[in-house]
Amino acid sequence: MIQTTQAAVSRYTNGSRIPRPAVMARIQAVTGGRVTPNDFIQFERAEVNAPREEAA
Template identity: 40%
Template sequence: MKLAQYLTDKKMSPEQFAAEMGSVSASGIRKWLYGERVPRPDQMRKIADLTGGLVEPNDFILAEAAQ
């Protein structure tokens, strides 16, 4: 699942998710959402943990490879 879809499904804003992440700003989250940047491996692990595994590292890696 893409992070954007997860946030939509959970009715979360980038600001709310950034607060849960604790180590990234809302603008950083938006860059991930728009494919401008890819989270670091440690951030990908935290995203997977916070989303209960619904958003996995491969969701970012495969999106990056498609560009």
């Protein structure tokens, strides 16, 4: 379906590896959009919402 190994899918699932853009596109297509490239980007919400420190 997405032309990759089960081991690679396992790494994508546990977050130890991020798929290449072409693989992300295939995953999105196969899942009908339920899984998107954004699902592979890990970040802390606190970092996004934290106020910026201004340079002195």
